[in-house]
Amino acid sequence: MAPPFTNLVVQSDILVCCGPGGVGKTTVAAALAVEGARRGRRTVVVTIDPAKRLADALGLDDLTDTPRRIDGDWPGELWALMLDPRSTFDGLVTRYAPEPGQAETILANRFYRNIAGALSGTQEYMAMEKLFELHNDERFDLVVVDTPPTRNALEFVDAPRRLTRLLDNRLFRLLMMPARTGFRAVNLATQAFLRTIGKVVGSEVVSDAVTFFQAFEGMEDGFRQRAQGVQDLLKSPCTAFVLVTSPRRDAARETEFFAEKLGEAGIDVEALIVNRMHPRFAAVEVVSDPTLAPLYRNLSDLGRLSDGEEAHVAALAQRVGAPAVRVPELETDVHDLPGLARVAAHVFG
Amino acid sequence: MDPRTFCAQSRLVVVAGKGGVGKTTVTAAMARMAADLGLSVLIVEVEGKTGLAAAFGAEDLEYDERELAPGIRARSLTPDIALVEYLEEHGLRRISKRLVKAGLVEVVSTAAPGIKDILILGKVKQLERGGVADLILLDAPAAGHAVSFLMSARGLKDIVRGGPLHGQADDVLQMLNDPSRCRVVLVTLAEETPVNEVVETAFALEDRVGVDLGPVVVNGLYPVLEGLDADPAAAGAGASTLAEAADFRARRQELQQAQVARLAAALPLPQLHLPSLFTVDLTPSHIDVLAAALATAIEGLPAPAGVR
Numbered sequence: 214m215a216p217p218f219t220n221l222v223v224q225s226d227i228l229v230c231c232g233p234g235g236v237g238k239t240t241v242a243a244a245l246a247v248e249g250a251r252r253g254r255r256t257v258v259v260t261i262d263p264a265k266r267l268a269d270a271l272g273l274d275d276l277t278d279t280p281r282r283i284d285g286d287w288p289g290e291l292w293a294l295m296l297d298p299r300s301t302f303d304g305l306v307t308r309y310a311p312e313p314g315q316a317e318t319i320l321a322n323r324f325y326r327n328i329a330g331a332l333s334g335t336q337e338y339m340a341m342e343k344l345f346e347l348h349n350d351e352r353f354d355l356v357v358v359d360t361p362p363t364r365n366a367l368e369f370v371d372a373p374r375r376l377t378r379l380l381d382n383r384l385f386r387l388l389m390m391p392a393r394t395g396f397r398a399v400n401l402a403t404q405a406f407l408r409t410i411g412k413v414v415g416s417e418v419v420s421d422a423v424t425f426f427q428a429f430e431g432m433e434d435g436f437r438q439r440a441q442g443v444q445d446l447l448k449s450p451c452t453a454f455v456l457v458t459s460p461r462r463d464a465a466r467e468t469e470f471f472a473e474k475l476g477e478a479g480i481d482v483e484a485l486i487v488n489r490m491h492p493r494f495a496a497v498e499v500v501s502d503p504t505l506a507p508l509y510r511n512l513s514d515l516g517r518l519s520d521g522e523e524a525h526v527a528a529l530a531q532r533v534g535a536p537a538v539r540v541p542e543l544e545t546d547v548h549d550l551p552g553l554a555r556v557a558a559h560v561f562g
Numbered sequence: 563m564d565p566r567t568f569c570a571q572s573r574l575v576v577v578a579g580k581g582g583v584g585k586t587t588v589t590a591a592m593a594r595m596a597a598d599l600g601l602s603v604l605i606v607e608v609e610g611k612t613g614l615a616a617a618f619g620a621e622d623l624e625y626d627e628r629e630l631a632p633g634i635r636a637r638s639l640t641p642d643i644a645l646v647e648y649l650e651e652h653g654l655r656r657i658s659k660r661l662v663k664a665g666l667v668e669v670v671s672t673a674a675p676g677i678k679d680i681l682i683l684g685k686v687k688q689l690e691r692g693g694v695a696d697l698i699l700l701d702a703p704a705a706g707h708a709v710s711f712l713m714s715a716r717g718l719k720d721i722v723r724g725g726p727l728h729g730q731a732d733d734v735l736q737m738l739n740d741p742s743r744c745r746v747v748l749v750t751l752a753e754e755t756p757v758n759e760v761v762e763t764a765f766a767l768e769d770r771v772g773v774d775l776g777p778v779v780v781n782g783l784y785p786v787l788e789g790l791d792a793d794p795a796a797a798g799a800g801a802s803t804l805a806e807a808a809d810f811r812a813r814r815q816e817l818q819q820a821q822v823a824r825l826a827a828a829l830p831l832p833q834l835h836l837p838s839l840f841t842v843d844l845t846p847s848h849i850d851v852l853a854a855a856l857a858t859a860i861e862g863l864p865a866p867a868g869v870r
Contacts, residue, residue, distance in 0.1 A: 234704055235582025235756075266755070415725050462843050463613045464582060494807045497800025505797055507789035508804040511811050514840040521842035544817055546754045 225453040231360045232457035233467040237488040239266040242359035244556035250291040257292040260359040272549040298339035309435035324425035453483040460522035472533040482535045489542040563863040578708035579749030584781040594853035597633030604695035605636040617844045641678035679714035741774035752818035777832040834859040
C-alpha cells in the first residue's frame with residue numbers, strides 16, 4: 214500500500230507517463246486511468262503508440278483521435294483516444310492562419326506535410342498539444358498521457374519549443390528573407406546560397422521549404438504563445454510525471470537519464486513504477502538430495518535474477534528520489550478491463 | 563550450418579528488434595562469435611546509448627572507431643558528422659562545418675525526412691564497400707523505426723529526383739536488395755507483443771524494403787531444466803517455496819514454448835534460440851556464453867542451398 218500513488222490519481226489534473234520502450238508503459242497508463250475512473254474522476258487516457266496497444270488493453274478493436282467513452286462499474290468516467298499527430302497539427306495551422314487561404318496553402322505544402330509527419334519531435338509536440346486541449350475540455354478532470362518511447366528523453370517536454378526553434382533557425386531566417394526584404398542584392402545572395410544547398414539535397418526540396426516559410430509568415434507568434442502555454446502547464450503543480458520502467462539494466466539506465474533531464478527542466482518525478490518484476494522467493498535451507506538438485510538450481514536461478522532486479526530498483530528509486538512501486542511480470546498481455554484492474558491493484562495496493 | 567558460412571553470407575548484418583528484446587545483446591554475441599572464428603568485426607551503433615560498449619566493459623562509443631575487444635571494433639554514427647563528411651566529399655569542404663553548425667541537418671531532414679537515415683546508411687555502405695571488416699554489424703533503431711530507417715532510400719528517391727543524394731539512395735538500395743551484401747537479423751522475445759511486432763516488422767521489411775531476412779533470434783528463453791517435477795517433500799521446511807518456484811518456471815517455459823510455436827507458424831524463417839542467463843546485467847563473460855549458444859544454434863540450421 215503506497216498512499217502517494219492514490220493521491221496521484223485523486224489530486225492531479227494531468228498524469229504524464231514516460232519511460233523507455235518495451236516496459237509496458239501503455240498498459241500502465243491505461244491502468245492509472247481505470248483507477249481514476251474508480252476514484253470518481255472523469256478520466257481520459259491518450260496514447261501516441263500507433264501499435265494499438267491501448268485499444269487492445271481496453272478490450273477495444275480500435276481507437277480514433279476523438280475521445281471514446283468506455284463503460285465500466287465505477288463512479289467516474291473513462292474515455293480513451295489515440296493521437297493522430299497530423300490532424301492535430303492541421304487544427305493548429307487552421308487556428309493560427311490569419312487569412313483564409315493561408316491555411317490551405319500550408320496544408321498542401323510538401324514541406325509542411327513532412328513536418329507534420331516526420332519532423333523529429335512532432336509526435337511529442339502534438340501529444341502535448343492534445344494534452345493542452347483535453348485539459349481545457351470541461352468534460353474531463355483527469356488526463357493521463359502515454360508518451361512515445363523516445364530515446365531523446367525529454368523530447369515531449371521540449372517538443373513545443375522545437376517548432377519555434379525551427380522557426381528561429383538561422384537557415385530558415387535566410388529562407389524567409391526573399392519574402393521579407395525588398396532588396397534585390399540580398400535576394401540574389403540568398404538565391405545563390407539556396408542553389409548551393411539545392412545542388413546537394415535537390416532543388417525541389419529547397420523550393421518546398423521556401424514556399425512553406427513564406428506561407429507561414431505571420432503565424433509564428435500564435436505558435437510561440439501556444440508553445441509557452443503548453444510548457445507552463447507541464448510545469449504547473451497540477452501535472453504529475455510518472456516514470457514507468459522495467460528492472461533491466463538498459464531500461465534502468467534510460468530511466469535514470471529521463472529523471473535527470475526532467476530535473477534539469479525543473480520537473481519533479483512523482484512516482485516510479487517498475488513493471489515486469491520477477492517473483493521473489495524466500496531463501497531455503499538446502500537438503501542434500503540429488504532428486505532435489507534441479508529444484509534448488511531453479512530457485513538459485515530465479516533468486517539471482519530477482520536480486521539483480523531489486524538492486525536496480527533500489528538504486529533507481531534513490532537516484533530518482535521518488536517512491537517506487539513494483540508490478541510483477543504478467544503471464545500474458547492485458548486485453549480487458551479486469552486485467553487493467555489487476556495491474557492497478559499492484560500499483561495502488 | 564557452419565558459423566563460418568553464416569558469417570560469410572553477407573558482409574553487412576543489420577540487427578533489428580523492438581526495444582527491450584536484447585537487440586544489443588545479440589549484436590554483441592554475434593560479434594564475439596565472429597571474432598572467435600578469427601574474423602574482424604565492426605559494430606556500428608546509430609542511436610547512441612545502447613549499452614553496447616558497457617557490455618564489453620568499455621566507455622560509450624564515439625564517431626571514431628574504437629577497439630572493444632580483440633577483433634571487435636565499434637563506432638557510433640550520427641547524421642551531423644556523416645553530413646559534414648558527405649559535404650566535404652562533394653566539394654563543399656569550405657562551408658560544410660558552417661552549414662552544419664547553422665542547423666542544416668534539422669532543416670534538410672525536415673525538408674526531406676529520411677535524409678538523416680540515408681546519410682547514415684550511405685556511410686554504412688561506404689564501410690561495406692571499403693571492406694573495413696570481414697563482418698559489419700549494424701545495431702539498428704528499434705523495431706518500427708527500423709522499417710522507416712531502411713525504407714529511407716526508397717522514400718528519398720521519390721523526393722529528391724536528381725543529384726548526389728539521389729545517387730546515394732540508389733547505391734544504398736542496391737546494397738539492401740543484394741542478399742550477398744546485406745541481410746537483416748530480427749531479434750524478439752517469446753512473449754505476446756514482441757512476437758506480434760517481429761512478425762509485422764519482418765513482412766514490412768520484406769515487402770517494402772526488399773531486404774533479405776536471416777534467421778530470427780528468440781532471446782531470453784528459460785533453459786529447460788530436467789527434473790523440475792521432482793517431489794519437494796524431502797526438502798522439509800523449504801518444500802513449498804521450492805514447489806512454487808518450480809511451478810513458476812514450468813509455467814513460464816510452457817508459455818514461452820507456445821509463443822515460439824506461434825512465431826514459427828506466423829513467420830516462415832528459421833529460429834535461433836538464446837537462453838536466459840538469469841541476469842539483468844550483461845558482462846563480457848555473459849557475452850561469451852551467448853556467443854557459444856549462438857554458434858551452437860547456427861550449427862543446428864540446415865546448410866544453405868547449393869552448399870554441401
